[in-house]
Amino acid sequence: LDLDFPLVDGTNGVRSIPAAIIAEAARLVIYDLSNPARPLPVRTNQVGSATTLVSSIARAGAQEYAVGTSGGVVILSRPAMGGLNPLDGALVTTIPGLPMQGRTFGAGEAFDSAAYGGIARISVRPPHIRVVQVPPMPVVPIDSLLQSNREARVSFVGAARESRFLLPIPLERCGNGGGELGGGAPPNPLFNYYPMVQMHGTFGPEIYVALESTDIAGRLNPPRGRDEVPVLLSNAGASSGFGSQLAPVQALRLRRLSDDPTDELFNVYLGSPFVIVLQPLSSREKGVVASVPGRQAVWGGDFMRVSLDPAPNGSPALAPYLSTTALLEYRANLSKTYRSIRGEYLDSRNPSFARATPRVAGVNLQSGEFSHSESDLFVEGRGQDLNLTRVYQSQSRYVGPFGRGWDFNYNARILEFPDQEVPAGYQWCLLDRGDAQDQAAPCDALLIDGVGSVQLFRCIHPGDPTAGEVMRDPAVNQFLGVGGTNRVSRFYHSPPGVFSVLYKLSDGKFMLVMPDGSRVHFLPDGRLDRMVGIFSRSVVECGYGADGRLRTVTGDRGVRFEFGYYRRFSDPDFLAPDVSSSRVVEMGRVARVRVSPITANVGDVSFTYDADGNLERAIPAGGAPLVHKWSQQDLHEMVAVGRTDGTQPPGQVIKYVDGMVAAVQQETTSLIFGGAKATARERYAAGNGTVTVAVGAAPPATYAVDQRGRATSHANRPFEADDQGRPTHVAAASSDAHLTYDDANPVYRFRGNVVATSEGKGPFITGTRYDQSAWNRAIALTNVNGDVRLLDYSLAGDYRSAGEVIESTGPVTTHRRHNEYGQPEHESLDDAGGGLPLLRDFSYGSGGLGPDGGLQTARQLAGIAGATTSRDTRGRVHAFSESGLGYTVGYNSDGQPLSMTDLSG
Numbered sequence: 027l028d029l030d031f032p033l034v035d036g037t038n039g040v041r042s043i044p045a046a047i048i049a050e051a052a053r054l055v056i057y058d059l060s061n062p063a064r065p066l067p068v069r070t071n072q073v074g075s076a077t078t079l080v081s082s083i084a085r086a087g088a089q090e091y092a093v094g095t096s097g098g099v100v101i102l103s104r105p106a107m108g109g110l111n112p113l114d115g116a117l118v119t120t121i122p123g124l125p126m127q128g129r130t131f132g133a134g135e136a137f138d139s140a141a142y143g144g145i146a147r148i149s150v151r152p153p154h155i156r157v158v159q160v161p162p163m164p165v166v167p168i169d170s171l172l173q174s175n176r177e178a179r180v181s182f183v184g185a186a187r188e189s190r191f192l193l194p195i196p197l198e199r200c201g202n203g204g205g206e207l208g209g210g211a212p213p214n215p216l217f218n219y220y221p222m223v224q225m226h227g228t229f230g231p232e233i234y235v236a237l238e239s240t241d242i243a244g245r246l247n248p249p250r251g252r253d254e255v256p257v258l259l260s261n262a263g264a265s266s267g268f269g270s271q272l273a274p275v276q277a278l279r280l281r282r283l284s285d286d287p288t289d290e291l292f293n294v295y296l297g298s299p300f301v302i303v304l305q306p307l308s309s310r311e312k313g314v315v316a317s318v319p320g321r322q323a324v325w326g327g328d329f330m331r332v333s334l335d336p337a338p339n340g341s342p343a344l345a346p347y348l349s350t351t352a353l354l355e356y357r358a359n360l361s362k363t364y365r366s367i368r369g370e371y372l373d374s375r376n377p378s379f380a381r382a383t384p385r386v387a388g389v390n391l392q393s394g395e396f397s398h399s400e401s402d403l404f405v406e407g408r409g410q411d412l413n414l415t416r417v418y419q420s421q422s423r424y425v426g427p428f429g430r431g432w433d434f435n436y437n438a439r440i441l442e443f444p445d446q447e448v449p450a451g452y453q454w455c456l457l458d459r460g461d462a463q464d465q466a467a468p469c470d471a472l473l474i475d476g477v478g479s480v481q482l483f484r485c486i487h488p489g490d491p492t493a494g495e496v497m498r499d500p501a502v503n504q505f506l507g508v509g510g511t512n513r514v515s516r517f518y519h520s521p522p523g524v525f526s527v528l529y530k531l532s533d534g535k536f537m538l539v540m541p542d543g544s545r546v547h548f549l550p551d552g553r554l555d556r557m558v559g560i561f562s563r564s565v566v567e568c569g570y571g572a573d574g575r576l577r578t579v580t581g582d583r584g585v586r587f588e589f590g591y592y593r594r595f596s597d598p599d600f601l602a603p604d605v606s607s608s609r610v611v612e613m614g615r616v617a618r619v620r621v622s623p624i625t626a627n628v629g630d631v632s633f634t635y636d637a638d639g640n641l642e643r644a645i646p647a648g649g650a651p652l653v654h655k656w657s658q659q660d661l662h663e664m665v666a667v668g669r670t671d672g673t674q675p676p677g678q679v680i681k682y683v684d685g686m687v688a689a690v691q692q693e694t695t696s697l698i699f700g701g702a703k704a705t706a707r708e709r710y711a712a713g714n715g716t717v718t719v720a721v722g723a724a725p726p727a728t729y730a731v732d733q734r735g736r737a738t739s740h741a742n743r744p745f746e747a748d749d750q751g752r753p754t755h756v757a758a759a760s761s762d763a764h765l766t767y768d769d770a771n772p773v774y775r776f777r778g779n780v781v782a783t784s785e786g787k788g789p790f791i792t793g794t795r796y797d798q799s800a801w802n803r804a805i806a807l808t809n810v811n812g813d814v815r816l817l818d819y820s821l822a823g824d825y826r827s828a829g830e831v832i833e834s835t836g837p838v839t840t841h842r843r844h845n846e847y848g849q850p851e852h853e854s855l856d857d858a859g860g861g862l863p864l865l866r867d868f869s870y871g872s873g874g875l876g877p878d879g880g881l882q883t884a885r886q887l888a889g890i891a892g893a894t895t896s897r898d899t900r901g902r903v904h905a906f907s908e909s910g911l912g913y914t915v916g917y918n919s920d921g922q923p924l925s926m927t928d929l930s931g
Contacts, residue, residue, distance in 0.1 A: 028085075031056065033068060033108040035515070035532065040108070043068075047091070047107075049080035054093070056107065071107050071116045073100050075572075075598060090118075103190060106365075110534030111550040117244070118190065120361050121152055152347050153225035155235070155332050155362040158186035160220065165213035167298045167319040168281050179283050179291055183222075191447040192219060192366045194302040194326045197454035199375060200463055200707075206301070209314040216449055218299035218321070221278045221332060227292035229344055231285070234277035234335040236260040236349060237300060238356065239327030242551055242574040244363065246356055247327050248614035250425045251639055253661050255303055255325040255369075262336045262351045271610050271639065275322060277335040302326045304369040304454075306423055326369040328551075333361035355594070370441050370472070371433060373480040374421035375457070375705040379523060379751030380479075382736040384717065384729045387678065387690050387697055391717040392709065392735035394686025394702030396420040397478065398667060398678075400652065402631045402644060403621060405585050408847040408870075409564025410557065412581040414619060414631075416644075417477045420663055421685060427575075427591075427616045428633065429641040430662050436568060436579050436587075438476040440528075440536050440552035445469035445485075456482060460710025460733070471518060471528060473538070476554075483518035483528045493517060495774040496527055501539045504800035504824070506531075523751035525778030541778055543801035543825075560801060561825045561848040573599045575614075582847060590618045605632075611639035640664075657682070696722050701731075709735050752778070755786075762786035768796075776802055785810075801825065845870065 031045035033056075044059040045068075056069040073080060074095050082094035091102045101119035109116070162185050171182060195217045198205040206217050221235045239247045239257040247257045249271035256263075261277045278300060284291035298320030307315070307323060315323045324330070333349045334340075347360040376393040384391045388398050398418045405412040416434045426433055443454070445468040457464040466472065469485035486493045496517045502510040516530035529537045534550030547555040553574070556567040559582070569578035580586040590603025592612035600606070605617035612635050620630030629647040636642045638661050645651040655666040660682075668677025679691040686704060690697045701717035703709040710733045720726035730738040736747045744762070746755035756763050766782040776796065784791045790810040797805045797819065807815045815835045822829040826846065833840045843852040855864040893908035905914045907929070916925040 027059075028104075031108060032105050033058070034105075034110055040105075047083055049083060049093075052078035052080065052095075054080065054083070054102070054107070069108055071102060073102070073117060106190065118363050119155075120358070120363075152360050153223050153229075153334070153344075155334070155360065156188050156222045156224070157192060157219050157330075157332055157362070157364060158188050158222050159215060159218070160186050161215045163215060165215055165218045165299055165318055165321075167321065168279070168296055169298075169319065171296065172281055172283070176284070176289070176291070183283070183291070183294060183296070186220070186222065189447055190365055191444065192302055192330050192364045193217060193448060193452070194304050194367050194369075196452060197304045197372075197456065197466075199305070199372065200455040200458035207303075207307070207311040207314050209310070209317070213299075213318060213321075217301055218318075219301070220299050221280055221297040223280055223295040223334075224293060225295070227282050227284070227287065228341070230340040231282050233280050233295055233340040233344065234261060235280055235297060236262070236277050236333050236335040236356070236358070237324055238331040238333070238358065239325045239368075240329045240331050240363075241368075242328045242553075243572065244329055244331070245573055247325065247368075249610060249639075250325060251430070251611075251661060253306075254425065255307055255323055257325045257327070258356060259300065259322055259324055260335050260356065262349075262356065277339075278322070279320065300324060302330065302366060304367065305372060326367050328366065328368045329363050330366045331358055331361050331363045333358040367444065368441070370424070371426075371474045371480060372423040373457075373478075374419065376421075376703055376709055376735065377457070377479075377706070378735050379747060381753055382745075382747035382751050384731075384737050384740070386699075386719045387692060389687045389690060389697075389699055389719075390702075391699065391719060391729055392702060392731050393421065394688075394699065394704070396664070396680050396682075396687045396690075398664070399477070400644060402646070403587060403619060405581060405583075405621060407564070407566070407581045407583055407585075408849055409559040409561050409582050410566050412566065412579065412585060412587060414579075414587055415477065418664060419478045420680075420682070420687070422478065423662065425639075427614070429615060429635055429639050430656075431664065432641055433474070433476050433478065435476045436554060436576060437474075438546065438548075438554045439474050440548045441472040441474065442530075442552060443468055443470040443472070443485075456480070458705065458707045460707045469516065471530070471536070473528065481521045481524055483520060486517040486519055492519070495772060499527060499539070499773050499775055499800075500798065501527070501543065501775070501800040502529070504543075505537070505539070505545060520774065522749060525775050527775050539775065539800075541775055541802055543799075559848065561844075561846060563826070563846040564848065571599055571601070577601070586622055588620050588622050589616060590620070591615065592617045609635075611635055611637060615639070660685070698726070700726065703735075706735070709733060714738070750778075757786070773798070 028045045028047060030042040032040045033043050034040055046057040046059055046065060048055045048057060052072060052074040054071045054073060055067050057065040058068045059065055073093050074097055079096040080093055084092050086092035086101065089104045091104060093100050093102060099121040100117055102116045103118050106116040160182060163182055171179060193216065195206045198207065206214050223233060223235065237259040241247050249257055251271055252273060256272045256275045258272065259275050259277060263272045263275060278297045280295040280297040282292065283294045283296055286292055299318065300322050301315060303323050304326045315321055334344065334347050336349050336351055337345065339348055349359045350357045374393055374395050378390055378393055388396055390397065399415055401413060401415045403414040414434065414436065416428055416432050418431045420431065422431060424431060424433060426437065428434060443466050448468050452468065454466040455463055456466055464482055466482055471483045473481040473483060475481065486496065497511055502514065506513045513532050514529045515532045518528045520527055525541045527539050531537060535555065536548040538546040542560055544560050545558040549555045553570065554568050556565055558565050564582045566582065567580050568576060569580065571577045575591060576589050578586045578588055588603045590605055592607040592615050593600050593604050595606040603618060603620060615635055616633055618630055618632040631644060631646045633641060634643045636656065638656065640656045640661065641654050643651040643653055650669050653668060653670065654664055657663040657665050663682050664680065666679045677693065680687055681689040684704065686702045687699055689699065698720040699718065701715065703712060713733050716728050716730055718726035718728050732738050737745050739745055743757040744755055745757065747753050752767060754765050762785060764784045764786055765780055768777055768779040768781045771777050779796055779802065780794060782791060782793045792810055793808040794804050795806040797803045803819055805817050813835060815833065818832040822831050828845050830841060830843045833842065837857060839856045841854045842850060845851050849870060850868050853866040895903060896905045897903055902917060903915055906912050911929065913926045913928050915923055918924045
């Protein structure tokens, strides 16, 4: 029992509750006893693997719990146990092998005790590992500190402070040379951390500590590559199999602060500082890190784990506490874990408006970035399709499940900027636009959409006069219930040009509402949870394994994508779709994705990687592989993509100069590009200008762009876009249209609506009115002839069940009845002017995959003629008939049409 347990709510506030902490296998479940008659489970903390058994729990000091398990003792932070987010990191210290799993168990700050099997055992707490800052003191290497007098060393240790959150160096993407890595100012003590171990000085004059960057499940992140910042600082990198994929690193060396056994410093070991970084380091920046002797950089993870490095390390008496290595695995023993921030997807330094920038052959003309997308698997859905799409961006910096540069749509995620335990003024510079900078500050959130875009949602603070434009959105009460604002713990301002809105809910989860009312939900740790269509029965849901990796994506017909990864066969998380491998470059990469059950002509696609961990081949079952080739000068640059050898159709060979595309060869056609700028700051400074593309020896085509990279002409005709990236003036050979948006709407999400278009050279004007509902539906559309099309949703309901939409234009009225997925069930057309009625009926499988795959069999009546189209269980057109005529379609094993047979055979 813990009668004043600290429980964190959705606003990061803390309230005390009477709680019971109950062991359930490898979990501790916190029950709220505020109503003793109905205990309510409010939090769950994992304390081991699936085979771990908890046998005892004991309070160990004011803010810790010690837990005896079948694998040893773990120490949990009491405040973090009550957090909403798995990233709060309750488990802070692991002491494997310590025989303290008895039913009777006691813990203190110096000793642990247990009784079991008629034996009582008392054990001294092992070495105390800590990571500390020393804010009042300048950053110094350990050798310099040892050369100082004893008073200076005592003062230094006395000023050291420990936090459960390790702060990375602020992301600096503005290129102004400032900040911690700029080299123009002394190192900042706030971002330099010292490893400290308190233990008896007889263990030796020096010891070595390893530092790991770990994922949400507390596992070492896969090595990022020889050209990248390391994820592991250890002397055992090579022996664990990581040598070829780690830059030269070593464990953190700690020195004993006194050689006098009577001195209190005799029992304190301290090392040179380290820094946590979130972006690749240039050669100059690596030199800045090394300017403090012994200082090293490590890649930011969800957690940072410190442990005693494997032998040889200190005296033999340390052996029970040392970590070990095996092939492709670093096994931490005695360890301490801290929360941090993971390094994430970094967008181009010159990103473009999606609808306002010229692109040719995958090349963004104003930034010189090469973009390439591949759709690996597609399965038609009832309301939403399943479509696995990978996207490569040459100027992004990301190493993910598909290797360098690639992201994918089901990897959409949110990275929440911390708002606790960060110093005042801490912020990230994401982009320098020339006249302004995009700065992420505490409590902001980054939406990384998985298809090449990073969007900054700014936290709305109390008292913000513009908060109402998000709070009064009808989506709040529609999707969260009456009084929905009480379920929202945080509102955000959307980035310019993005008319989706983000909410953080009181349970720690996130909800992104799109302009059409469809929703994307994210877990408290930011991972994609599910996508809900306009019709709430249409849900695409993600499932994750114990290691936090995406395992399944299940569509609204019950069809699912199953993800397999390259792993060691002995990995406890090895499952059926996984592929056994001993290549370190493949570890954690996606090996295959399969469809289950097999539907249409798709079954699975597999992936292979080159010696640097870059995606080499995407191989569809029964199809030709798509081959990718990579530069050896910059491992992030893809230089060829195509069939067979990477150049066969549809093939492209890409040449870069200073990170920008200079030329693309497509079969026999050569495209030459000019005018791109590497950064948004350079583009702004250049003012209005031109970008070009030439086909072979032909004169180049010229596109005019402004200082934001927006096109100001297209095909030699005027084109304009506003500061939201919305096209406002589009000209063609026979028209010159100006677009007007609903900028005055009190609801922000509706301001992306086009409400009128007008002809610049003539009288026409069109208009659109919307219903101001959560779904933002058009209710009246006026065309250039003045005809008005009206849509009535009064019988459509709230899109949770079947309904009907009535559309009328003059004397013609159309009734469209839909099912709970939004699929049409019946259409009828009535013409008061005397025309023939049109009737169509659609039928579907009762659910999931039968008997017609959840898709449709359609019947159409037009006058006395009738037509019926049917699909098979895989969703393919199987038969068609009309007025006694028709045919059936036969398919081969790959799902390709093989024959068509008429009704006579």
